[in-house]
Amino acid sequence: MIIAVALLTLTAVLCIGPHLFLEHHTARLLRSLDSADTALQRGDRFAAASAVTAFCQDFEKANRRFPLFFPHEKLDAIEESATLLTLLLSQQDTAHLAEELSRCRYRVDHLRQSERLTLTNIF
Numbered sequence: 001m002i003i004a005v006a007l008l009t010l011t012a013v014l015c016i017g018p019h020l021f022l023e024h025h026t027a028r029l030l031r032s033l034d035s036a037d038t039a040l041q042r043g044d045r046f047a048a049a050s051a052v053t054a055f056c057q058d059f060e061k062a063n064r065r066f067p068l069f070f071p072h073e074k075l076d077a078i079e080e081s082a083t084l085l086t087l088l089l090s091q092q093d094t095a096h097l098a099e100e101l102s103r104c105r106y107r108v109d110h111l112r113q114s115e116r117l118t119l120t121n122i123f
Contacts, residue, residue, distance in 0.1 A: 029058055070111060
């Protein structure tokens with residue numbers, strides 16, 4: 001009986017842990033992207049740069065564990081966007097920066113939606 005309870009608890013932790021990790025980190029990444037987009041729309045390049053830097057740092061930190069749970073091709077696409085965001089920011093290309101922010105936001109949100117623990121995603 002004790003072994004069954006231990007196995008059930010372990011299974012619950014292994015199923016719910018990655019879900020909570022995904023929700024926490026993608027929400028944080030999306031907030032950074034929203035802040036960058038808002039700052040860019042206001043014309044505040046300094047705040048946009050700060051938000052993009054925060055996004056890149058948060059993604060780098062989360063990406064240490066993301067590959068354990070989520071498909072690498074989705075993570076690679078987000079990493080490419082993060083690199084391109086940094087490049088566009090250094091070139092002060094605000095038109096393409098806004099497009100890439102939107103693309104990156106879609107990719108993070110898609111990761112969040114497609115890997116969420118729901119019956120639709122399970123079956």
